[in-house]
Amino acid sequence: MSRLSRKKVLITFGRSFLALHLARLMGAAGHEVLISDSVHFPITRFSASVTKTFRTPRPRYEPVEWTHALADIVRDEGVDLVVTIHEGTEILANTIEKYPDLFPDSCTLFFSGFDVEARLENKYEFQSALARLGIPTLDFALVRSQKDLEAVDFDTFALKRVYSRGSQEVYKVRPGEFPSGLMFDPNNPWIAQEWAEGTNYCSYSVCHDGEVKAHAVYPVRYAIEGTSCLTFESVEHEGIDAWVRECVKAFNFTGQLGFDFVEVPDRGLFTVECNPRSTSGVLLFDPETNVDRAFFGVNDDVIAPQPGASKVLGPGMLMYGWRKSARKDKTLLQYLRDYRRTDGVISSRRDLGPSLALPLAMGNILAEATRYRVNIPEAFMHDHEWDGAED
Known part of the structure; x- marks a missing residue:
């Protein structure tokens, strides 16, 4: 058992297996675990480690409403620690910059300030920060246009959005073989990064x-x-x-x-x-x-x-x-x-509920895929993704 006294912990994005595992870890250590999500049946709600589940607005599309909902849960339930899962971290860090007094001082929001979170999340800004610190990096370049792409002066490279995640496209670009039909979003450009085998x-x-x-x-x-x-x-x-x-x-x-x-x-x-x-x-x-x-x-x-x-x-x-x-x-x-x-x-x-509820929980993801017209891996996280927006 943990040496800590019993705490009350709110974990977001309850549909995630990470949230489920963390809920079990916290529950096994004697803490009271609350879960939130924007879908009806997040898999973590069926865990014996969870005492309450809350349905909230969608952080990607309703960030202010979502943040207010979390703050209400914290105040009403006396939450000691909020642990955000997935990119809700950046969304919450961004929103509380504008509404700094929503959460009581008695509650810890477990993430860094928005400036740090955003710099680390942006793939180009992160590599640039490493270079400034003198930490060796693979060759990299910012790509905002077709002209920038054709000007990349190193051989085979990976091409991906500066704000993206594993479920989304990554191109392996060989010399002179550029992907066709690329869209260039000024708010979410591409990073070209040297392709290294290892x-x-x-x-x-x-x-x-x-x-x-x-x-x-x-x-x-x-x-x-x-x-x-x-x-x-x-x-x-x-x-x-x-x-x-x-x-x-x-x-x-x-x-x-x-x-x-x-x-x-x-x-x-x-x-x-x-x-x-x-x-x-x-x-x-x-x-x-x-x-x-x-x-x-x-x-x-x-x-x-x-x-x-x-x-x-x-x-x-x-x-x-x-x-x-x-x-x-x-x-x-x-x-x-x-x-x-x-x-x-x-x-x-010791916790059979999530296994038995897996078909119901996966039904959430299929519904999200249909709603947003995306593939299943992307549907899993879609309404919790953050692509650099600061509004």
Whole structure:
């Protein structure tokens, strides 16, 4: 059990498996867990770890109303800590800049100020910040037009929006072979980033005032189109550990933070992008780690997952993991073995509700896909996405 006294924690984006896992971690540590979401049946509401669920406006489309709704929950329920999941982090950080007195001082909003969150979220601004700090980067350039694209002076590169996420398009551009039909949005331009072959890793950290309080590293093995991880296995990597400590200190960061890395032979370690919010690395922490202490910043030593900890996103592996683009050089037989031997995120003998409610929860996502006319991976997060808007 945690040494903390019982706290009341509000976790947003309850449809997420990350919210479900964090709710279980907080519940196992003795805290009271509340959940919010804009859909009717977020999977986390069916967890025995959750005491109340609240339906809120959509943060992407009604950010002010959503922020007011969260503030009302905090005041009415006496919430001690708000943990935002996905890009609701940036939306809430942005909105409270304009309405700074909505939340009582007794409640901690677990993220950094909007200026830091926005700089880290913007893929181009993040790389520029690293360069100013003297941290080595892959070659990169801002692309606002076809002319900018054709002027990129390094060979093969990745092309993606400065505000985007793993479920969205990434182009691999070879010399002289530019993608056709590109749209250029002045509010969300593209970044061209050198394509480097190497070993890919992700990290996840819980931070307070520039210090890392909890930390996990995992290699990219199965991923939707090579970008959104489906399996997670804790590994040790001292180079990544040191890199993250340096970066967190430089930005004086508070909140949850993820990085995508590539380790290039004979060149070293580079950071591809930053996710200044909850990422799937939280799935590697089990109740025995007492990672709740990191969210409240009361631990001295860095909390890490148990050795060999592993998890798999079952529905995602069934839908995408078998595809060649997701499993890279692994055979279908290897895929089946890896799927069967890895602990699931949803199923739990101590908490059967989410497993039984999975068809209902997935129905939410299908409805969102139909409503917004997007694919299923994008529908999952669509009304919680943030693309740099400050209104």
